[in-house]
Amino acid sequence: MGGVLLTGAAGWAFVVFAVLALGMAVAVVVARNPVHSALYLLGSFLLVACIFFLMQAEFPGAVQMLVYAGGIMVLFLFVIMLVHQRTVKGTKAFQHQWDIALLLLPVFALPFLYILWTERFADLPEKPEALRAVGGRLLGNTEAVASVLYRDYLLPFEVASVFLLVAMIGAVVLGRRSVEKVD
Amino acid sequence: MNVTINHFLVVSFLLFAIGFFGVLVRRNFLTLLMSVELMLNAVNLNLIAFSRRLSDLTGQVFSVFVITIAAGEAAVGLALTISLFRQRKTLNVEEADVLRG
Numbered sequence: 001m002g003g004v005l006l007t008g009a010a011g012w013a014f015v016v017f018a019v020l021a022l023g024m025a026v027a028v029v030v031a032r033n034p035v036h037s038a039l040y041l042l043g044s045f046l047l048v049a050c051i052f053f054l055m056q057a058e059f060p061g062a063v064q065m066l067v068y069a070g071g072i073m074v075l076f077l078f079v080i081m082l083v084h085q086r087t088v089k090g091t092k093a094f095q096h097q098w099d100i101a102l103l104l105l106p107v108f109a110l111p112f113l114y115i116l117w118t119e120r121f122a123d124l125p126e127k128p129e130a131l132r133a134v135g136g137r138l139l140g141n142t143e144a145v146a147s148v149l150y151r152d153y154l155l156p157f158e159v160a161s162v163f164l165l166v167a168m169i170g171a172v173v174l175g176r177r178s179v180e181k182v183d
Numbered sequence: 184m185n186v187t188i189n190h191f192l193v194v195s196f197l198l199f200a201i202g203f204f205g206v207l208v209r210r211n212f213l214t215l216l217m218s219v220e221l222m223l224n225a226v227n228l229n230l231i232a233f234s235r236r237l238s239d240l241t242g243q244v245f246s247v248f249v250i251t252i253a254a255g256e257a258a259v260g261l262a263l264t265i266s267l268f269r270q271r272k273t274l275n276v277e278e279a280d281v282l283r284g
Binding site: 012022031055056171 | 196238250268
């Protein structure tokens, strides 16, 4: 049968990583303390990065670890420290609309299940080596991603850099203490 | 254990659903932002799986773009968190219901 992405031990490793990542994701949503949420989120990110490594997508996995675990999580923890919120016992963690949200989930799940059961993805020949080929030579995944990124997607890459600049300026402006409030 | 694209679709759907539920029900603004990150992560998982399935690197390139967007979104979202906390002394989104500066 075509279309098998992972077999044997790698397949079981995927199951373990996926189940742990989903468990951590649930813990992110239900944890009352934001610090616990952030740490579970970190665990979930690292487990998903492990799945990327299993799929021979080493560069996205490394970027996931560096940017999410190294950058975004530190940002989250800094903000948690700055706003200094203690979880007050007795206050509710969930909004009053959580039952409606739970009812809404099947509405989104049904189209997904329909697609999953009706769509048959064409049996393509497996070419895992295409993920590391650069101009006919077999190199690493990083070189292959770089060649596609800089040859075919140079404009989106530049737009992404402008986006990051805009986001940085926006964050500085939003986080600034307003002058009238200070005096 | 043979893992096909359908397993990846199920895992990524569940991850997305958990994040979606978190955005809808949590009261803490910070946890809300973390749930958005979970949803972006689910999309990344799909991109990587289809990149492998179709033997096409474009999916991996776009997963890197998604991570970039997630970083910018986190920066702006956290700046908004600080701004909200300065004005209201709370992070509860149910208390921030007045559309006025």
